[in-house]
Amino acid sequence: MSESDTPVAEIRDLRVEIDGRAIVDGVNLRVLPGRVTALVGASGSGKTTTGLALLGEYPPAARVTGDVRVSGNVGYVPQHPAAVLNPARRVSALLTDIARTQVRDLPRAQRKSAARERVLRALSDAQLPDAEPLLRRHPHQLSGGQQQRVVLAQALLLGARVIVADEPTTGQDALTKSRIVDELAAVAARGIAVVLLSHDLDVVRTLADDVLVMKAGRVVESGPAERLWLAPRHEWTRQLLDARPPIPQEQSAEDTTEPVLRIRDLTARHGRSAVLRTPGLTVHPGECLAVVGRSGSGKTTLARCLAGLHRDHDGEIDLDGTRLPRSLRHRDRAQLRAVQYVFQDARAAFDEFRPVLDQVARTAVRLRGIDPRTAGEEALTTLTGLGLTSGLARRRPPQLSGGELQRAALARALLAHPRVLICDEITSGLDTVTRRGILDVLEGLLRDRDDLSLVLITHDLDTARLAHRIAVLDAGELVEQGPADRILTAPEDPFTVSLMETTARMESRTPLL
Template identity: 70%
Template structure:
């Protein structure tokens, strides 16, 4: 399989002169900063290009399908169908075959094997869930199971380990290696340099739509030639990141008591949270960690009023908050803000970023529109976005740029508590280090703002004042102390 050529829009090159070959049984990794052109290159193998792009060059794909596992898998899973139905349609061939008993049994066996190959337990409880009842990591593995059922010859894996805990990353790495051993070619688009060193047969480093360096991982790590490659690889090890000293215990701003959440599927009810309790103190940087599917995002959504079907209560300054965000007052909405992991889904793709950021101040603080726009521009500039970038639509910004815009939008509410759900997981090491440094300063620069960071990454969590671990749906402090 070969790809070459370039794409441009409004005179701006998105991908310029990229050439690569993915052979059966080999894993080729594309690495680079957010916005470097990795996903655009990967999507070209599926015949997908940005709207309005001018395309030159050639893509040649052998007989057979190209499977695609996107960074945000919820976008490609039908929200109205349960996991079992999503996979059985593919396992039966999707041709309306008669539902004879032997064919149903064969399809059922294929579905369960595909889930096992994708490192998911094919239990009835999981098969009966809808996509929104799965964690991001579980959604990603369901999409991988779909690609395996389709019998794809080439797999494009876009950030497959993004937002995954270390054990799940290990399982995904093993699965990709097994896929390659079966003769499938894999194009791995990733910021995770650890998995690149472990799996890749060849690495292509991208910057500004161009490949600036390529070679086997051993050579790149030992003797990088390009200055950008050196910078990218030198920031890989974040284990030595400065750990914040514990914050002075402040008064409790936000508290969760006895949060219990269950997902019902048929006759089965699986508890995601079991009486989870959490306190957030003024000016504190709190990290919440746990395995994929442990309930971290569910707990965060309960705090923000985005998951109303739960038992227990959430209190702001000791006063119970309505369970649903729709029932909260403007002051309560402003006090607890949420920044989503799937940042692109949180923006209207047709409106300029600046307008959407300013809207927060208008809606939640009743700020006049001209003043809100000026404040939004100042905040966006302070977060590293220039005037030209913020006047574009979200589709024209990289993941790192859009994540900063989402932070600016939340900060314009002047919140008491800012909840960030895996917002660094899909970023390259250079951008991630910059954003983490920015997050660490927010409690000091925004009048005692409390920060709750949902993360799988132990190095990221090490920057927090306090770490809370979710295990079996229950909060436990790490090291042990009251949550």
């Protein structure tokens, strides 16, 4: 057996039970050096539990049987990178601590410069070449995409023989996603095994050598990637591959109604640095505005300004012609109800010790003043309407999948009866079937509620097709805005043109043979 045929990690007949329920059942996995092995499936299918088994990590109180063997270090890039980055330490300190362990054998006078060189190289390999400003920041001052690439740099610094990448392109724009794909391919080309856990079938199709399709904790189909794409055998695999993005809505004539939200001369800062400049932007009743751009372009900062979560800004934000206070602390109950925010990281937005149903109902009690029993009934109706059963609704957040928690977060915001619903990358990291379900829900809300407007923060142009209008951000500047069909088919700004062309290339790339 050649070295390339010897697995660097292997899982045999893995079964993980929680309270007698199997969340992974009979999984087998061989991870070979220099190859990309992808695990795909819906939220809750067992992908992350299987990937974490390679690190020897399991859910609390889990009963584990089977055999897991690993040769060498395993690096991990999680779906929610903020959870593994110390918020009190700057990026330079986080990475330098790792680099110092690798230069201990050098003369003392050379260690500092050698460690810094390794840090800069790792950041460049993780698609963060302009590292100097970033090194001085704390994790909360980075975009979700930047946080994810810092964690990737940590994994590369560790010199791991296996990298488990859990949704590494989640929240990334098409340009950054393409660079991450190229980097992971380069990692595999250096002989490092990559275990890719992903809902993004374009990324899997481009990168993977081997694919395991999971459903309800079991592997329902596996094999070489090229065979699986061309001739899937299991019905669930065909369902994943056949899921299609929503059809773009027909665009109406220019809206002449008064906007529900109006933004004028908005300049937002992190410390002394201006990170966003938006001269003018409006959102009309019943309209969906998609804000797109690469990671770090200012999309989330804009959303947080609208929601009162980022108060370090100048300019005007009006709701129905009335100025909104910069901070949510100074907004009254009606204003808090009117603008609701659904976070990208749904898990971090819930108290892990309280049942989901109670947390969803609490919104109606606090912001609408209704009694707890009525709020609970309305919360359960809303949750079941979004696809969560009564049993799931009564569980605590750690017992739900990422897709289930995202639906719960959406339900919690809807319990406020908002005028404007801000959705920050809420389809990121969801499988194609679940993502389509969420988009169908949003489309139905727009259709059924004339008084509701949506602001979609997204890197995914398929998600942006839901919108009536699109605003494009690049490096903190609003470079283009207009009707969605025009932006998607005939963009005018060079950056928007590049974004559309890169997306088209990603969708058309063929499997690596």
